[in-house]
Amino acid sequence: MKLHVIIISLLLALISAREAVPVESYILTLESQPLSIEKTLTDLQNVVKSAGGKITHEYSLIKGFSMEVPKTTAKSILKHLEMVASRARCKLNLEPDQEIHANSVHGL
Incomplete structure (x- = not known):
């Protein structure tokens, strides 16, 4: 019985540790479309x-x-993405994914 509790505790700790990795969010769009757009998107x-x-x-x-x-x-991931796009002869746009508010007033 105690062994089950220990194993479950360890598994939960591993899951929590995996989720605790800090991430950055980005949006990638292709500005110019290569001949094989679907393959390029899959490669990216x-x-x-x-x-x-x-x-x-x-x-x-x-x-x-x-x-x-x-x-x-x-x-390094963003640089690699740019290299893949360059080989496919397309320009990509990379920007941080962030909230945008249409009705926000700046300076108040």
Whole structure:
């Protein structure tokens, strides 16, 4: 009985530790569309996933997706994404994902 409690406690601790990794959120969109847009998007998503990141949303109206990447490797992941896009002869836009308020008043 006590062994089960210890094992469950360890598993919960491991899950909590995994979720505690700080991440940065970005939106990636393709400005110019390469000939094989779907392959390019798949290649870009694979870069994120293989580096420990997560695709959080795929956009259908515009070609792109949002992602979360580990904060410690974010810069190298973003550079790798730019290299993949360059090889596909397309320009991509990368920007931090953040809240935007349409009715906010600045300076008050």
